[in-house]
Amino acid sequence: MVSSTAGLVLSCNAAIAWEAGKPLVIQTVEVAPPQAMEVRIKIKYTSLCHTDLYFWEAKGQTPLFPRIFGHEAAGVVESVGDGVEDLRVGDHVLPVFTGECGECAHCKSEESNMCDLLRINTDRGVMLSDGNSRFSIDGKPINHFLGTSTFSEYTVVHSGCLAKINPLAPLDKVCILSCGVSTGLGATLNVAKPKKGSSIAIFGLGAVGLAAAEGARIAGASRIIGVDFNPKRFEEAKKFGVNEFVNPKEHDKPVQQVLTEMTNGGVDRSVECTGNIDAMIAAFECVHDGWGVAVLVGVPNKDDVFMTKPVNLLNERTLKGTFFGNYKPRTDLPSVVDMYMDKKLEVEKFITHRVPFSDINKAFEYMLRGEGLRCIISMED
Numbered sequence: 001m002v003s004s005t006a007g008l009v010l011s012c013n014a015a016i017a018w019e020a021g022k023p024l025v026i027q028t029v030e031v032a033p034p035q036a037m038e039v040r041i042k043i044k045y046t047s048l049c050h051t052d053l054y055f056w057e058a059k060g061q062t063p064l065f066p067r068i069f070g071h072e073a074a075g076v077v078e079s080v081g082d083g084v085e086d087l088r089v090g091d092h093v094l095p096v097f098t099g100e101c102g103e104c105a106h107c108k109s110e111e112s113n114m115c116d117l118l119r120i121n122t123d124r125g126v127m128l129s130d131g132n133s134r135f136s137i138d139g140k141p142i143n144h145f146l147g148t149s150t151f152s153e154y155t156v157v158h159s160g161c162l163a164k165i166n167p168l169a170p171l172d173k174v175c176i177l178s179c180g181v182s183t184g185l186g187a188t189l190n191v192a193k194p195k196k197g198s199s200i201a202i203f204g205l206g207a208v209g210l211a212a213a214e215g216a217r218i219a220g221a222s223r224i225i226g227v228d229f230n231p232k233r234f235e236e237a238k239k240f241g242v243n244e245f246v247n248p249k250e251h252d253k254p255v256q257q258v259l260t261e262m263t264n265g266g267v268d269r270s271v272e273c274t275g276n277i278d279a280m281i282a283a284f285e286c287v288h289d290g291w292g293v294a295v296l297v298g299v300p301n302k303d304d305v306f307m308t309k310p311v312n313l314l315n316e317r318t319l320k321g322t323f324f325g326n327y328k329p330r331t332d333l334p335s336v337v338d339m340y341m342d343k344k345l346e347v348e349k350f351i352t353h354r355v356p357f358s359d360i361n362k363a364f365e366y367m368l369r370g371e372g373l374r375c376i377i378s379m380e381d
Contacts, residue, residue, distance in 0.1 A: 003089045006079035007033050010040075014135065014152035015360045016142060018066045020058035023361045024151065029068075029142060031154045032134040034081035038127065039159050040134075041093060045175040046073035046150040047351075047374050048363040050206070051097075055122060055145065056364070064125050067143040068135055070150030071097045072374075074165075074175035084159045086330075092167045094178040094337075096329040097146040099160035113328045118160045120146060128158060151360065153379050163333035166341060172354075173347045174337050176374050179324075181350055182336055183297060184211025184273060186325015189219060192269040192295045196220035199267045201259055202242065203283050204274035205233040207350060207373045208297060210240045212271040217241030218344060225267065227255060227279075236373075239349050248282075259286040270294045277304045284308055289315040296321045350374045356381030 010031045015024040034040045052069045055061055077091045087093065099118025106112040117128070125143030126133050133141035134156040135149065149155045165174065184207070192215075194200045200216045202209050205228040216224045217240060226234060226242040234245040246262075248255040259282075260266045266288035272280050275298030284294040285308060294317070313319070327333060339345040352372030355362045363375040 001089045003079050006089075009033065010154050012153035013357070014068050014142075015070075015357070016066050017056055017069055020063050020065065021056065024069075024364075026358065026360070027137060029152060030136045031152065031156065032136070034079060034134075034156050035127065035129045036082040037084060037129060037159050038081040038156050039084055039087055039093075039162055040078045040080075040154055040156045041075040041095065041162070042078050042154055043073050043075040043150050043152065043379050045172045045379065046070045046377050047176050048072070048367055048377065049179050050367065051179070052145070053364065053367050062123050064123065064143050067125060067145055068149040068152050068155075069145045070152070071095065071146045071148040072176055072179040073148070073150035074171035074178070075150075075155075078154065080159070087159055087162060087164060091164050092169065092171065093162040093164055094174065094333055095148040095150060095155070095157045096161050096163060096178050096324075096333065097148055098324055098329060099147070099158055100328045100330045101160045102330075107328070113326055113332075114323055115160070118147070118158060122146065127156065151377075161329060163329050165334050165337045169337050169341055172376055172378065173351065174340060175376065176347065176350055177333065177336050177340070180207045180374075181211040181347065182327055182333065183325045184208040184271070185215045185336065185345070186327045187271050187273075187295050187297045187322045188212045188215025188269075190326040191320055191322045192271055192293055194219045194221040194269045197222045198269065199223035199225065199263050200269040200271065201225045201227055201267045201283065201286055203227045203270065203272040203279045204298060205230075205237045205242070206273065209271070209273035210237060210350070210373065212273055212297065213237060213240040213242050214345065221269075223263070223267075225259065225262070227259075254282065256282040256285040263288070265289070266292050268292060272296050272298055274298045275300050277301075277306065280306060281308055284317065284319050285312060287317050289317055291316065293318040293320060351376055354378065
């Protein structure tokens with residue numbers, strides 16, 4: 001099946017960031033057809049993730065403007081480029097900021113999801129195949145973001161960064177599974193692997209931390225301890241299975257010591273979702289000797305140094321890191337969507353706001369004010 005628009009340049013609306021920290025402007029852009037191994041998709045729903053905000057503010061990253069942000073989304077395939085075998089017009093897909101080429105050593109390893117070809121690259125504003133952008137206004141190129149650029153009614157994505165999902169899944173809900181929720185969920189289910197009845201500490205109760213807690217709930221952990229400086233987050237966290245709460249500000253000793261005393265020697269597992277270096281050290285030092293496993297999810301400052309006594313490792317504690325919850329996008333994400341369809345994973349509780357595409361700047365305002373978890377932006381309205 002070939003769509004009537006295949007091979008044509010499409011005009012559509014996109015929300016463009018012209019400069020750092022300034023409201024996005026909805027304008028008509030031209031979207032070129034997909035080249036070899038690329039797919040053009042119609043975005044139905046997208047949501048705002050903190051990574052979009054971070055690069056939009058550009059406080060410490062390489063600023064790259066004008067740019068079309070957005071990477072948490074769901075859409076439908078409109079046309080495919082040469083060489084794309086596994087996707088067809090009309091397929092429902094989740095675009096993902098990292099990919100799975102299927103050929104490299106990482107893709108062939110059962111233990112890794114860090115594809116050599118399609119791994120996240122925050123500085124690249126063009127497509128891999130020819131080094132050009134597929135977006136333009138009056139012939140002037142507009143930069144891509146994370147190879148996805150979902151704040152546009154149509155976007156072009158490398159086929160290795162698209163997960164084909166169950167067509168019955170509601171796109172206005174499962175769109176959030178393409179980044180943050182899967183990252184936290186997988187960190188717990190795939191990497192920490194808490195046993196039924198065990199204890200786990202979750203550092204940071206934003207969307208990713210709550211997804212990690214949701215993973216602990218699904219795994220059957222009995223003590224799910226949320227660690228956060230903001231006590232307002234505790235009430236919300238109860239919905240995700242968090243049943244105890246520690247605010248480090250309320251204690252005059254290090255939080256790892258508080259947790260160790262609370263749990264008679266340390267928690268069985270911990271998942272760190274803030275990127276704060278002190279939280280990372282605490283997450284490692286609060287796990288039980290002999291079997292404790294700490295998993296780092298949050299992204300630290302690139303110059304941060306992790307310091308702990310080597311005896312902590314010799315005492316049989318394990319420290320692990322994870323990238324996108326250890327999920328391979330094409331192979332594994334469809335099963336995360338199925339977990340939602342089978343009512344094992346509860347996605348609705350992450351969605352706190354909805355806005356039409358014309359109000360996309362409201363989503364940024366909610367996030368800047370720390371309100372809610374995920375705001376769904378509907379391209380249809």
